[in-house]
Amino acid sequence: MRLIAESIGHRFGRLEVLDGVSLDVAKGxxxxxxxxxxxxxxxxxxxxxxxxxxxxxxxxxxxAPPAGCLNPLTYVFQDFALLPWRSVAGNVAFALEHHAxxxxxxxxxxxxxxxxxxxxxxxxxxxxQLSGGMRQRVGIARALAVKPAVLLLDEPLSSLxxxxxxxxxxxxxxLWLLHRTTAVYVTHNLDEALQLGDRVCVLSRRPGRIREIxxxxxxxxxxxxxxxxxxxxxxxxxxxxxxxxxxxETMAPVHG
Amino acid sequence: MAERLRFRGGGFVIQRKRxxxxxxxxxxxxxxxxxxxxxxxSPVFLPSPAGIAKALAGLALSGQxxxxxxxxxxxxxxxxSLGASAGLAFxxxxxxxxxxxxxxxxxxxxxxxxxxxxxLPLFILWFGIGEPSKWATIGLGVFFPMAIAxxxxxxQVPRTLIRMxxxxxxxxxxxxxxxxxxxxxxxxxxxxxxxxxxxxxxVVAAEMIAAEHGIGAFILSAGNLMRTEDLLAGVCVLSALxxxxxxxxxxxxxxxxxxx
Numbered sequence: 001m002r003l004i005a006e007s008i009g010h011r012f013g014r015l016e017v018l019d020g021v022s023l024d025v026a027k028g029x030x031x032x033x034x035x036x037x038x039x040x041x042x043x044x045x046x047x048x049x050x051x052x053x054x055x056x057x058x059x060x061x062x063x064a065p066p067a068g069c070l071n072p073l074t075y076v077f078q079d080f081a082l083l084p085w086r087s088v089a090g091n092v093a094f095a096l097e098h099h100a101x102x103x104x105x106x107x108x109x110x111x112x113x114x115x116x117x118x119x120x121x122x123x124x125x126x127x128x129q130l131s132g133g134m135r136q137r138v139g140i141a142r143a144l145a146v147k148p149a150v151l152l153l154d155e156p157l158s159s160l161x162x163x164x165x166x167x168x169x170x171x172x173x174x175l176w177l178l179h180r181t182t183a184v185y186v187t188h189n190l191d192e193a194l195q196l197g198d199r200v201c202v203l204s205r206r207p208g209r210i211r212e213i214x215x216x217x218x219x220x221x222x223x224x225x226x227x228x229x230x231x232x233x234x235x236x237x238x239x240x241x242x243x244x245x246x247x248x249e250t251m252a253p254v255h256g
Numbered sequence: 257m258a259e260r261l262r263f264r265g266g267g268f269v270i271q272r273k274r275x276x277x278x279x280x281x282x283x284x285x286x287x288x289x290x291x292x293x294x295x296x297x298s299p300v301f302l303p304s305p306a307g308i309a310k311a312l313a314g315l316a317l318s319g320q321x322x323x324x325x326x327x328x329x330x331x332x333x334x335x336x337s338l339g340a341s342a343g344l345a346f347x348x349x350x351x352x353x354x355x356x357x358x359x360x361x362x363x364x365x366x367x368x369x370x371x372x373x374x375x376l377p378l379f380i381l382w383f384g385i386g387e388p389s390k391w392a393t394i395g396l397g398v399f400f401p402m403a404i405a406x407x408x409x410x411x412q413v414p415r416t417l418i419r420m421x422x423x424x425x426x427x428x429x430x431x432x433x434x435x436x437x438x439x440x441x442x443x444x445x446x447x448x449x450x451x452x453x454x455x456x457x458x459v460v461a462a463e464m465i466a467a468e469h470g471i472g473a474f475i476l477s478a479g480n481l482m483r484t485e486d487l488l489a490g491v492c493v494l495s496a497l498x499x500x501x502x503x504x505x506x507x508x509x510x511x512x513x514x515x516x
Contacts, residue, residue, distance in 0.1 A: 071424050083435065098424075126514075128515060
């Protein structure tokens with residue numbers, strides 16, 4: 001499914017967070033979105049999935065969702081957003097229970113995604129017993145269970161430590177290669193963006209505008225640090241001024 | 257010259273001491289009994305623990321204990337059920353509906369501080385001297401803490417969980433049942449704990465004002481007749497009731513909130 005955003009603008013009260021953001025994510029593409037903190041990345045993702053009503057502009061989709069798709073636009077959240085009182089399997093089931101699936105079909109989908117994310121033996125475990133990495137695997141399993149047409153990933157690896165992040169990135173890429181689901185991947189991590197993205201959209205500091213969209217013209221199988229170094233350099237140059245300026249900004253107007 | 261490092265990280269850690277509570281209780285009761293046996297305390301104004309135990313046994317054997325306790329428990333049960341379920345529903349509305357919160361919260365804040373026992377005379381005028389006036393007093397006393405606990409429990413459900421449910425197109429009613437209610441359960445159980453002790457206070461007060469049976473009525477009449485052993489036996493029963501309720505809520509918390 002193709003995802004098109006046309007001149008999205010958004011403000012919270014008097015605070016302008018996004019301005020004229022237009023995106024066109026092709027079917028089967030991963031678009032990485034990077035930018036300094038507070039630049040409206042998460043707001044943009046909320047708008048792309050219909051969780052936020054933009055002040056200006058509109059989002060549309062084009063093309064039919066894949067067979068068996070229950071929730072075309074599906075999120076993976078930074079803080080995992082797991083129901084702490086439900087087991088791993090119960091959390092995956094939560095995304096399916098309100099759909100007209102018979103019990104056998106539902107259990108089959110749950111078993112399948114738990115197997116592909118390596119969670120089969122943890123089906124009955126509660127989230128509090130899992131490490132951060134395992135919790136995010138549950139978040140990913142839940143997203144895959146609805147066979148999404150577009151995945152919207154909101155800094156999915158940001159609350160994990162560096163090693164776990166590396167592991168999950170590889171796993172996510174392997175899973176993505178199976179289904180080639182259209183995806184928007186919001187991150188503040190240049191390496192994640194370069195490893196995963198077909199293109200990288202760089203947002204400016206608040207109000208977020210598109211500074212540049214960089215195509216990662218290295219095949220995914222050849223993306224080692226040395227091949228990506230020139231691109232990384234270029235992205236860092238785009239981001240660093242914004243990051244420096246954003247860092248010195250106050251979050252809210254100071255009175256006095 | 258090398259100097260050995262001084263340890264300075266001690267203290268400020270509360271450790272579990274298992275028997276201390278039993279020992280302290282035993283010491284207090286033993287001292288009390290001793291002062292009675294030695295004749296330091298007047299048996300009329302402060303009867304001995306043994307005397308209270310004997311009175312308690314007598315009340316249990318005569319059947320009076322069962323009659324008074326069951327009368328009080330029945331009042332608590334009806335009043336609490338009415339007040340708690342209404343409070344739960346009202347608290348949910350306060351937590352979920354903007355208009356209900358805007359209109360309801362000032363009303364709750366205004367009525368919550370009224371000692372509900374002050375309304376018993378009014379309820380007696382409305383409902384008569386019988387049971388309904390006591391149910392109403394207890395129910396109203398339970399309603400407000402329950403509504404407030406539920407409302408703040410709902411407020412504490414993480415927004416991200418609600419957004420997650422919405423992102424999977426989960427219907428609103430299912431979000432309330434599967435996300436908001438379980439998420440608010442810690443607050444609701446805390447509310448049950450508080451309102452159960454309020455119910456106990458109110459049933460005793462109401463029975464002291466107007467009742468033939470019940471623990472409150474029994475304690476009052478024992479006091480009027482200077483039967484302090486019976487009076488304190490009734491107080492012990494109240495303590496046991498309160499402890500039992502607290503224990504039951506703790507058990508429910510352990511069972512239902514194991515996921516925390």
